[in-house]
Amino acid sequence: xxxSTSTSSGPGSVRNATGRPHAGxxxxxxxxxxxxxxxxxxRQWAPVVIAYLSAWWLPFYWCFxxxxxxxxxxxxxxxxxxxxxxxxxxxxxxxxxxxxxxxSIKNRTSERKRRGTILLLVLGCVLLxxxxxxxxxAIAVVALILxxxxxxxRLYSPVMLRALFLPFLFFLTMMPPPSSLVSKAERFFESxxxxxxxxxxxxxxxxxxxxxxxxxxxxxxSTNGLNIxxxxxxxxxxxxxxxxxxxxxxxxxxxxxxxxxxxANFLRIIALAATATPAPALSDFIKxxxxxxxxxxxxxxxxxxxxxxxxxxxxxxxxxxxxxxLTAQSEKMTETLAxxxxxxxxxxxVKVGRASTNFTENxxxxxxxxxxxxxxxxx
Amino acid sequence: xxxxxAIGFILSxxxxxxxxxxxxxxxxxxxxxxxxxxAVAGLLGSFSTYRFxxxxxxxxxxxxxxxxxSVKDTxxxxxxxxxxxxxxxxxxxxxxxxxxxVYWTLVTAGPFENYHDPTVCxxxxxxxxxxxxxxxxxxxxxARVRAMIFKHTTGARMLMYYWTQNRDxxxxxxxxxxNYRDITARFQTGYGAVVKGNQTVIARIYTIIPPEDPDGAxxxxxxxxxxxxxxxxxxxxxxKRRPGDTWx
Numbered sequence: 001x002x003x004s005t006s007t008s009s010g011p012g013s014v015r016n017a018t019g020r021p022h023a024g025x026x027x028x029x030x031x032x033x034x035x036x037x038x039x040x041x042x043r044q045w046a047p048v049v050i051a052y053l054s055a056w057w058l059p060f061y062w063c064f065x066x067x068x069x070x071x072x073x074x075x076x077x078x079x080x081x082x083x084x085x086x087x088x089x090x091x092x093x094x095x096x097x098x099x100x101x102x103x104s105i106k107n108r109t110s111e112r113k114r115r116g117t118i119l120l121l122v123l124g125c126v127l128l129x130x131x132x133x134x135x136x137x138a139i140a141v142v143a144l145i146l147x148x149x150x151x152x153x154r155l156y157s158p159v160m161l162r163a164l165f166l167p168f169l170f171f172l173t174m175m176p177p178p179s180s181l182v183s184k185a186e187r188f189f190e191s192x193x194x195x196x197x198x199x200x201x202x203x204x205x206x207x208x209x210x211x212x213x214x215x216x217x218x219x220x221x222s223t224n225g226l227n228i229x230x231x232x233x234x235x236x237x238x239x240x241x242x243x244x245x246x247x248x249x250x251x252x253x254x255x256x257x258x259x260x261x262x263x264a265n266f267l268r269i270i271a272l273a274a275t276a277t278p279a280p281a282l283s284d285f286i287k288x289x290x291x292x293x294x295x296x297x298x299x300x301x302x303x304x305x306x307x308x309x310x311x312x313x314x315x316x317x318x319x320x321x322x323x324x325x326l327t328a329q330s331e332k333m334t335e336t337l338a339x340x341x342x343x344x345x346x347x348x349x350v351k352v353g354r355a356s357t358n359f360t361e362n363x364x365x366x367x368x369x370x371x372x373x374x375x376x377x378x379x
Numbered sequence: 380x381x382x383x384x385a386i387g388f389i390l391s392x393x394x395x396x397x398x399x400x401x402x403x404x405x406x407x408x409x410x411x412x413x414x415x416x417x418a419v420a421g422l423l424g425s426f427s428t429y430r431f432x433x434x435x436x437x438x439x440x441x442x443x444x445x446x447x448x449s450v451k452d453t454x455x456x457x458x459x460x461x462x463x464x465x466x467x468x469x470x471x472x473x474x475x476x477x478x479x480x481v482y483w484t485l486v487t488a489g490p491f492e493n494y495h496d497p498t499v500c501x502x503x504x505x506x507x508x509x510x511x512x513x514x515x516x517x518x519x520x521x522a523r524v525r526a527m528i529f530k531h532t533t534g535a536r537m538l539m540y541y542w543t544q545n546r547d548x549x550x551x552x553x554x555x556x557x558n559y560r561d562i563t564a565r566f567q568t569g570y571g572a573v574v575k576g577n578q579t580v581i582a583r584i585y586t587i588i589p590p591e592d593p594d595g596a597x598x599x600x601x602x603x604x605x606x607x608x609x610x611x612x613x614x615x616x617x618x619k620r621r622p623g624d625t626w627x
Contacts, residue, residue, distance in 0.1 A: 047401045047414030051394030054387060054421035058428055061383045066492065121413065125420035132427035133569030134562055135491045140424075147420070151413055 035092060048151065055128060055147065059140035067137065069176055073290055074222035076182050079231040083174040086238045090167040093242055101163040102156060114157040121150025141175045166241045173234055189224040197269055210273070217273045223287060225265035231295045232257040236302060252313055257302035264294045381432060387425030394418030428490075430573040433625075435489020437546055437578035438467040439616040442608040448473045455484075464492035473605055479597065481586045481605045488543055488579040489572075491565065496554035497527060497541050497583060505532045513552050516540070516603070522610040525552035528588075528595070538598045539585035540606045545577045546617035550610075578617075582609060 063070045063080070070081045091098065105114055124147030131140035149168060152161045161168070190208035197219075198205035203212040208219045221227075236257045240250030268286055275283040306313070380388075395418045402411030443450065453470040460468065463486060471483040488494060498508055506529035516522040524542040531537070542550045553564035571577040584606045588598040 044401060044407050044410060047394060047397035048410055048417065050390065050397055051414040051416075051418035051421060054390030054394045055417050055424065057387050057390055057421070058383060058424050065383075115409075118416075121416060125416060128420045129423050129427070130566075132424040133573055134565040135431070135569065136562070136565070147417060151417075154413060155409065 031092070052144075052147070052151075056144055058132070059137050059144065062135070062137045062140070063176060067176075067179070069137075073292075074220070074227060076186060076221070076226045076230060077176060078227050078291070079234040080174050080176065083171065083234070086234070087167045087171050089238070090170060090241060091164070094167075098160075098163060101160060105157055105159055109157070115155070116153035116157045116161075118150070118154050120153050121147055124148075124150050138176045138178070145171050145174070166244075170238060170241055173237070186221055186224055186226055189226045189229075190219040190221075193219045193224055193266065193269060196266065197273065201270070201273065212273055215273065215276045217269070217276060219269065220287070222291075223265070223269055223272065225262050228261045228265050228291050228294050228298075229258045231291065232261045232298060232302070235295070235299050239303065249313055252316065253302065253306050256305060256309075257298060260302055260305075261294060261298045264298055268294065380429060384425045384428040384432070387421065387428065391418045391422035391425055394421060427569070427573045430576065431490045431569075433489075433576070434572035434578050435466055435487040435493060437580065437617070437621075438469065438485070438487050439580060439613040441469050441471050441483065441485065442605070442612050445473065445605070445608055448475055448605070453482075463495060464490060466493040475601065479586070479589070479601055481584060481601050483605060483609070484583045485609075486581045486583075488568075488581050491555065491568070494543075494555040494568075494581065497529075497539055498554060501529050501537075501539075506530065506537060509536075516542075516606055516610055522548075522550045523552055524550065524606065524610075526599075536588040536595070537585055538588055538595055538602055539583060540602055541581075541583050543579050543581050544610065544613050544617075545571065545579050547577075548614040548617060580613065582606070582613075584609065 060070075060081075065071060069075050069077050072078070124143050124145075127143035127146060128140055131137075131143050145168065148171070149161055152164060187208070191205070194205040194208050194210045194217075197203065197210050197212075197217065201210075201212050203210050205211075208224075210217045210219070233254050236254045237250065239245075240247075240253060245253070268289075272283050272286045275286065395415055398411045398414030398418060400411075401407045401414065404411075441450075451472045451474070453472050455463075455468045455470050460466070466489060467487040469483075469485045473481045473483060486493060498511075502508065508527055509530045510528040512526045513523060514526065516524045522542060522544065524540050527539045527541065529537045529539065542552050543555075544550045551564075551567070553567070554561050555564050555568055568579075572579070584602055586598045586602050588595045592598055
């Protein structure tokens with residue numbers, strides 16, 4: 001992306017390296033080469049990207065190595081490290097519309113007016129420091145998302161942030177939930193799976209243990225299915241956002257995908273129980289298999305079924321029109337509330353925002369002074 | 380310095396350097412400014428992690444010459460150290476001529492994983508917290524400590540004193556376990572370690588109350604005696620300058 005001060009196009013995502021506008025969908029290889037050409041043409045963003053990665057590094061380390069939320073496949077929230085890729089995908093796929101929004105912003109306002117406040121970015125930075133003081137990854141991730149939003153507001157105005165609502169909404173799914181909530185959900189999934197297996201195979205369930213004759217099966221985090229359900233939910237939410245599907249239809253598709261994923265996992269537990277005594281090696285393999293082996297086929301099957309069931313889903317959507325209307329109404333209400341709040345707060349904080357912008361700019365000017373080229377006195 | 384914060388420092392420094400270079404171009408000045416701001420935030424994060432590690436670098440000695448008490452070293456097992464994130468730690472047993480034993484542990488308090496509050500950890504071993512009280516160990520204005528009584532499923536009772544002590548002698552008793560409910564205490568710890576540069580240790584001193592001591596008076600006297608000696612020794616040691624001490 002280039003800034004409004006650069007000589008090239010605006011957010012730039014729509015134009016290829018040669019400056020020609022994007023010409024519709026291409027093959028995957030074509031998209032990749034176009035993306036790489038785009039990155040090459042916007043090298044001036046490197047400092048911001050390196051700085052942003054440096055800010056991400058320690059929170060990423062906490063989640064990956066210390067808490068091991070992102071470092072093991074049986075973690076319930078293993079989908080989270082892949083969220084930035086989803087955000088990039090949404091941005092890249094929507095580049096034509098984003099560029100159109102940027103063109104309209106550029107045409108309507110002067111450069112000075114379209115620069116948003118730096119307040120959001122400063123708030124994100126302060127929150128990140130606080131997150132480091134209390135060492136809570138969730139606060140750090142929120143701060144980093146705020147910082148990204150702050151960069152958009154500062155460079156491209158709040159109107160652009162609004163245009164990027166869906167990618168930022170998807171970005172929020174990266175926030176690690178409280179570990180107590182994850183533990184509760186894991187226990188719920190484990191005891192639920194144990195009860196279902198016990199009912200189906202006439203065994204006895206106690207907590208997460210199932211006794212089938214002389215064989216004891218323990219439902220562990222690697223087999224409870226929560227990671228599969230959340231991975232499918234995130235992937236299908238991404239599809240729904242990419243296709244700009246209605247919220248209700250996206251929810252139905254996600255429900256279908258999660259139901260299929262949990263059913264597949266249920267079959268896996270049955271296979272695990274059935275092979276525990278005659279073939280322990282096979283049972284261990286089933287227990288330790290990568291969840292992607294279930295998630296990928298289930299995801300593709302859900303997409304196929306969604307295509308086939310689209311008329312039925314639409315029919316269901318009509319039957320549930322009251323729910324759709326309710327959703328639309330609530331969306332409208334939220335938007336109105338957000339607008340009103342934004343206007344009210346905006347008026348009050350505009351002075352603070354301007355003061356903070358001036359302060360930060362002065363501070364940065366002072367910081368950059370030692371790096372400035374000094375003009376040589378030719379005399 | 381450990382490798383995570385070292386990588387953080389390097390990345391942030393690169394961010395600042397590139398931003399400064401970009402800032403020299405008039406048309407890209409704003410990108411440089413934004414990059415510099417974000418890189419400074421990243422740098423502060425790395426600095427915080429470094430300071431947390433520094434907070435756990437002070438391990439005072441254990442009291443050795445307590446009249447009437449014999450001492451036995453009881454080092455921490457590797458599994459316990461692993462749970463605590465490998466802090467520096469000392470473990471001891473003090474026994475008096477009547478055969479009454481007081482168990483004594485001292486753990487350096489760097490990152491939050493070093494903090495395991497007894498009210499969260501001890502119940503995992505079959506104990507239930509039945510009473511809790513905070514008081515000054517060494518007279519008014521002295522060391523504020525938390526006394527707890529735990530009862531085991533077998534009926535045995537345990538009396539434990541718990542506190543964290545900074546190098547300047549100040550103490551705190553709040554729980555700082557890794558959950559979201561203790562956010563104020565976590566902020567105090569973070570502010571103390573990162574901004575004020577506190578170096579802290581965690582003291583847990585406990586004994587099993589024998590059946591012939593129904594009021595726990597003897598147990599209390601024993602634990603108080605060892606705790607008071609520990610507090611005074613740590614306060615004295617904290618004032619001494621040690622090789623390797625840096626203001627940063």
